[in-house]
Amino acid sequence: MAAFQHSSDLNDRAQHLLKVLVEAYIADGQPVGSRTLAKRSGLDLSAATIRNVMADLEEMGYISSPHTSAGRVPTSQGYRLFVDSLLQVRPLESEDVTILQGRLNASRDPNSLIQSASNLLSGITSLTGVVTLPRRNPSAIRQIEFMRLSERQVLVILVFSRNEVQNRIIELETDLSTAELHQAANFLNECLIGKDIHAARHVLLEEMREHRAEMDRLMQAAITLGERAFDGMELHSDQDCIIAGETNLMSYEDLSDIKKLRDLFGAFTRKRDILSLLDKTIQADGVQIFIGREAGYNVFDDCSLVTAPYSLDNEHIGVLGVIGPKRMRYDRVIAVVDLTAKLLGVALQSRS
Template sequence: MLDERKLSVLRAIVEDYVSTQEPVGSRSLVERHGLGVSPATVRNDMAALEEDGFIAQPHTSAGRIPTDKGYRLFVDRLAAVRSLSVPERRAIETFLDGAVDVDDVVQRSVRILAQLTHQIAIVQYPSLTRSSVRHVEIVAVEHNRLLLVLITSSGRVDQRIVELEAALDDDTLATLRTRVGTATIGQRLPEASARLLDIVDQFPPEHRGIVTLVVSALTEAFSDERSDERVAVGGTSNLAQFGADFDTSIKPVLEALEEHVVLLKLLGEATSPTMLTVRIGSEVPYQELTTTSVVATGYGTEDEPLANLGIMGPTRMDYPATIASVRAVARYVGRTLDET
């Protein structure tokens, strides 16, 4: 374990290198950070940090830069995450409050996250298998047509028309609406689909054909997996300012952005909005992306995480600010979807 002074030196090296992109020397550390010790003492601490693999010298006569191990310790020992400013929080809230549906929320989220972090933002669409039924409405719109409206906990709205061979009387329609609601509201979509099948036999034979049509349409809506493997990506242009951070080429990063399966794996499994992961360099599960870091968290509610969002960028990033932005956007996205 490092003592507090060496941790302070490591912290100062990380902060300076992130800010300047230049290897950091002992004299500049003393001048900029008021460490309270001489440059010679700082050099000794830097030698110990280098021996332990936390910093490295990119070339002879240069200062030192953090290694993946150094960044990892820096992140693990963060005393506090930088709070977002009032204008930043207001910008997130105002921008997301104007969203009209799930697609709009996701697209707005990826844009604001890229703007705040100056990194590549990745937002996974809410997983239907994790969503539950918030509301189902069945409305007679014409003599032989029913409009089915599904609203899920993720804010998704699905409307479907069912063509009938004969009209339903008002009492049967009211009974159908009640039994569908009782079977599905509050249930996760897979469970709701299974419970719907049980209501067909609750109706007299002359109505079961119509009820079956309605149940089939709703079951199809519940199992529609169009959004489960979708992600939105924003801020790709931010790569231009970090070209030197990706060794010889940013091509592997650009290729990864075209593969949604890769991006989903980078974000990980949505477990809880209170859990945030930071994977640095070699911790990223793709050999081609070992010059990057990924900061990700879930969004939704603690009891019902819907999906993940996060950022990908070079290992040389402002981790405290990035973590704060990812957490804040996830919190606002979860709240916005709950109110949509």
């Protein structure tokens, strides 16, 4: 795989022509030829010079040539450079700002605000809008106990700070005595009391990574018991995010392949991959953009996701954004997502 190129690897002329090419392709959806670039670039360059620059851009991985056309289209790498270094985000038109402010105000209940935000993101961008529900502070672990049910079957008792108790049965690969289970519980309680599930998993992972060599059998068994005890506890329900405008994507030629659409709609229905991706951005500040494979899920290989966290009491409590083809109006979409996140946070803050 070729090394990623940075804008510093391109001279001003090449950067300008790439910017013009990406903007032309986003606007028209057609491969861009040298004549189009010559007209739109505003540069006094010969067709031969432009073709040479395009050949260099293609060799560096920023653009590609569809088999059926002599023109070029941006690659994911080209879009990434465009978004990071060449894009100028413009302020939203006053009409869009008025619509967002009118629909995202403190007079509405939180559930209505979340639904409105998703619908607005979809309606204003003509893409798919998604908003995760606000997360309350996670419960902390107060106590872990293990009870031997049979040779390789153990009952796990988890007590949390809100007096929540969860019981689950796990299967072991090796038999552990009642005394060994008690020792394992003591070890885990020392490490994990006061931590939420996410932090507990991190501690277990670090313990295994740093001390694997000197761990005895019982300590390894305790770590395994802890991992099994928390396995699946952070799975999201289908109500953890609101998605709107899924069918908008059917109008984009980039996503017109039936299999791609079927896979995308399947992801919208399950929501698991979308939630997992959005979870990764909840601690980020400002707008985050995932282009193609950067999302980490094959189903989004032909898509871009533009996300931003929204906050309450200076704490990020959720994420919103849009999903659409890589050929999207980033200058406008980024502004819509950014303002929607800010307005949603302000509205929720006013209600608290």
